[in-house]
Amino acid sequence: MSRRILLGAVPRGLVLLAAVWLATNGGWYLLWLLLVPALAWDIFRVFRPAPTGRAPAKFSEPGRHRVVLQVPGPNLILVIREIRRTRGLGLLEAKQMVESAPVVVAEGLSEQSAELVADRLRAAGARALAAPIGEM
Numbered sequence: 001m002s003r004r005i006l007l008g009a010v011p012r013g014l015v016l017l018a019a020v021w022l023a024t025n026g027g028w029y030l031l032w033l034l035l036v037p038a039l040a041w042d043i044f045r046v047f048r049p050a051p052t053g054r055a056p057a058k059f060s061e062p063g064r065h066r067v068v069l070q071v072p073g074p075n076l077i078l079v080i081r082e083i084r085r086t087r088g089l090g091l092l093e094a095k096q097m098v099e100s101a102p103v104v105v106a107e108g109l110s111e112q113s114a115e116l117v118a119d120r121l122r123a124a125g126a127r128a129l130a131a132p133i134g135e136m
Contacts, residue, residue: 012038059086059117063110064133067117070102073125082124086117107133 015038072079076098083094087106097103105128106117114130121128 056086056088059106059109059113061110061113062108063113065109065111065114065130066107066133067105067109067114067121068102068129068131069098069105069121069126070129071127072098072101073127075125078124079121079126082120082126086120 015035019035069079069083080091080094080098083089083097083105084091087094089097097105105121106114109117111130111132118128118130
């Protein structure tokens with residue numbers, strides 16, 4: 001078992017033990033003091049925005065190619081997800097990019113990186129093109 005999972009399970013176990021002890025000793029009103037913050041934390045963890053950042057190295061090797069999203073296809077959510085994964089964009093930026101197709105998704109990539117990004121977009125149902133800069 002990984003250390004991170006173990007460290008996350010210990011507080012949960014302590015809260016559960018305290019909740020059982022309070023419930024068996026007639027402290028039902030105190031039980032809510034433990035369970036409501038734990039539930040609020042779980043809800044926050046589920047709905048917090050995903051961190052955005054840089055694109056992974058295999059999708060951003062420098063070169064002289066670009067990727068053009070021509071048609072997003074029938075499943076926009078999968079295409080948005082792939083743009084976020086391959087380019088490191090936030091949800092709103094990726095959604096705006098998909099809605100404004102045809103658009104250049106990435107520029108200045110190596111041939112392998114451009115083909116990899118285009119293949120991922122095609123697998124999501126979009127029509128994408130990887131081409132050298134200057135042609136088009």
